Amino acid sequence: MALRENFDQKLHHLNEQLLELGNLAKEAFEKSIRALHDKDVESAIQVIDEDSYIDHLEEDINDLAILLIARESPVAIDLRRIIVALKISSELERVADYAVNISKSAIRxxxxxxxxxxxxxxxxxxVASEMLSLSLxxxxxxxxxxxxxxxxxDDEVDKLYGETIQKCLQMAADDKEIINTITQLTFVAKSVERIADYATNISEGVFYLVKGIRYNLNS
Structure with missing residues (x-):
């Protein structure tokens, strides 16, 4: 029983770290969008600077997950929990990376x-922000x-992405003075579209965790 309790405690800690990473990634995304909207360079720089902590947290999650697999030899559902934690931590770190990209566009x-x-x-x-919340x-x-x-x-986001690109092309053609701004907004739109994809990938992880079968929800 003591061995199982020790394993459960470590698994719980892994889960807590993952949820912290999720909250930080979502906050970075939302903060980067506010920085873009408000033309807030200081906030944009904060998102960029804080990304290193998110990177380190993902590394800690990976280290703990690998340690649990190597030392505890988990089976069945426990092994799936660890594998899913590894997958989701990677997706969340990428969300934060795209928040950095949005922040760079905000500065530009x-x-x-x-x-x-x-x-x-x-x-x-x-929609993408709600998807992140719901995926967690x-x-x-x-x-x-x-x-x-x-x-x-995610299908709705893809549709909106197409509409956004069309609008950007139209606006750039109508007013040459805002081409730089429109170019950056197309980059932002792509980042948001990718963030929605990562939220969908997290959902795929949930399917695998519960059912033990891999589903492609992005197709």
């Missing part, structure tokens, strides 16, 4: 006087129904 357009408003891009952000909840609750919902939401 911070000194522009013209504002380019693209409603479909803001909608993309809203689906993981915590081991909820495959919620995980499937997230995959359906």
């Amino acid at each position: 357009v911070s000194d522009t006087s013209k504002h380019a408003s693209i409603p479909s891009l803001q909608k993309m952000v809203d 909840k689906a993981y915590l609750d081991e909820d495959v129904v919620l995980a499937k919902k997230i995959a359906d939401m």
Whole structure:
């Protein structure tokens, strides 16, 4: 019993670290978008600087997961939990990387006087942010129904991405003075689209955790 309790404690710690990583990645994403909207260079720089802690946290998760596999020889559901934690930590670290990319775009357009408003891009952000929140909840609750919902939401993001790119092309053609801003917004749109994909990948991890079968929810 003592050995099992010790393993469960380590598994619980792994889960806590993963949820911390998830919250930090989501916060980085939302902060980068606010920095873009408010032309807040200081906040954008903070997202970039804080990414190193997120990278270290992912490394800690990987180290603990590998240690658990090597020393505890987990089987069945316990092994799946560890494998899924490794997969999800990687997805969340990439979310944070794209938040850094958005922050860099925010810095590049911070000194522009013209504002380019693209409603479909803001909608993309809203949906992607909700997908991240729900994916972490689906993981915590081991909820495959919620995980499937997230995959359906990704289709909406893909549709909005297409609309956003079309709008960017139109605006760039109509006003040459905002081409730099529009270029950066296309980069931001791509980053948001990728973040939604990573949330969907987390949902795939939930399916594997619960059912022991790999599903491709991005197809």
